[in-house]
Amino acid sequence: MERVITISREFGSGGRELGVKLAKSLGIPFYDKELIAMAAEESDLSEEDFLHYDERIPAMQDPMDRHLYTPFSSIYEVPMSDQIFLAQSRVIRKLAEQGPCVIVGRCADMVLEDSVNLFIYAKMKDRLNRMNALDTGIAPEMMETQIRDIDRKRKDYYQYYTGNEWGKAQNYHLCVESGLVGVEGCLKAVLAYLELMK
Amino acid sequence: MERVITISREFGSGGRELGVKLAKSLGIPFYDKELIAMAAEESDLSEEDFLHYDERIPAMQDPMDRHLYTPFSSIYEVPMSDQIFLAQSRVIRKLAEQGPCVIVGRCADMVLEDSVNLFIYAKMKDRLNRMNALDTGIAPEMMETQIRDIDRKRKDYYQYYTGNEWGKAQNYHLCVESGLVGVEGCLKAVLAYLELMK
Numbered sequence: 001m002e003r004v005i006t007i008s009r010e011f012g013s014g015g016r017e018l019g020v021k022l023a024k025s026l027g028i029p030f031y032d033k034e035l036i037a038m039a040a041e042e043s044d045l046s047e048e049d050f051l052h053y054d055e056r057i058p059a060m061q062d063p064m065d066r067h068l069y070t071p072f073s074s075i076y077e078v079p080m081s082d083q084i085f086l087a088q089s090r091v092i093r094k095l096a097e098q099g100p101c102v103i104v105g106r107c108a109d110m111v112l113e114d115s116v117n118l119f120i121y122a123k124m125k126d127r128l129n130r131m132n133a134l135d136t137g138i139a140p141e142m143m144e145t146q147i148r149d150i151d152r153k154r155k156d157y158y159q160y161y162t163g164n165e166w167g168k169a170q171n172y173h174l175c176v177e178s179g180l181v182g183v184e185g186c187l188k189a190v191l192a193y194l195e196l197m198k
Numbered sequence: 199m200e201r202v203i204t205i206s207r208e209f210g211s212g213g214r215e216l217g218v219k220l221a222k223s224l225g226i227p228f229y230d231k232e233l234i235a236m237a238a239e240e241s242d243l244s245e246e247d248f249l250h251y252d253e254r255i256p257a258m259q260d261p262m263d264r265h266l267y268t269p270f271s272s273i274y275e276v277p278m279s280d281q282i283f284l285a286q287s288r289v290i291r292k293l294a295e296q297g298p299c300v301i302v303g304r305c306a307d308m309v310l311e312d313s314v315n316l317f318i319y320a321k322m323k324d325r326l327n328r329m330n331a332l333d334t335g336i337a338p339e340m341m342e343t344q345i346r347d348i349d350r351k352r353k354d355y356y357q358y359y360t361g362n363e364w365g366k367a368q369n370y371h372l373c374v375e376s377g378l379v380g381v382e383g384c385l386k387a388v389l390a391y392l393e394l395m396k
Contacts, residue, residue, distance in 0.1 A: 119367050121368050167368055168365060168367065169367045169370070172367070172375070173375040174372075175370070175372065175373035176372055176391065177371040177372065181392075185390075185391055185395070186391070188391065189372065190387070192383075192391075193374065193384070194379075196382055196383030196386060197379050
């Protein structure tokens, strides 16, 4: 495994779990939320801003939001979410230079040119079951709204920054539905697929 | 393996080859073009009509085409391609009742309700290499036009009869890109995925 593996994921389908297990199986580093602190460190922006704008697009920002522009911003200023995206992209490229790793989300599949790209998803009922079994602090009756909201943001974010369609099979090398076989089944499929990689 | 496996495929990506190998590995029957003769036998239509309308939609029919309607057709008559689709769907359901098998194309994923659905695809350059290495009788300089033409027909056909988006990952359980790992790599991934099926 010489190449970076990226994972795009529907919320609740097990993308992070697949990433952690895959990285462990291959003996390579894993990055998800870790990218936030690294990109904050790499830029002049605060980690708080990164948390606020992580995987969000400018159109979703509140125009009254104090984070949108600095006090003396002009129309030429780069919106905060774009700055965050660019800082994360620089970190993703730096990590890729250091060697193979697994990166979850943040359009890493489009930031890098030579990565192996995975997409994981599942039917709503399976995602609800999976999330409600975890200790998320979200009430079961609110879970579906939460899932749809985060998915919409991820989709908008991906399409805004890449111009590509989120979840279109041809954008990825392997797409796995986790409801039928669990994250473990997806992991087995990914490892078998990678085995014959040229 | 108790369930029918369906394969949707981009032209030239190796869908038929994957299906043949998968059926052999699992020891179950395989159906692709075979469906044409079976559906012809099952209906009052000729095999010639089936060959002509296989995986095509009414809008693509030539209005002057003698096949479109019978000589005494009225506006209430069912277009030939719809009749073909319905006859093939009946055969697909009958086959599914007989036990697990592999079915390629013909919207089998949407005709059946409990099938495991695969999608196989590849980048144009890999599909060109693959097809030009085969004895297709199509000149290499015409191959790309041919591939795009057949893909467009398959996409229109799928969307017309199912209302779903062809190639959208969430419509399938597993989507495999064959350029990176070959049909053999895709086969390994599919078999590993199926192993953990509930």
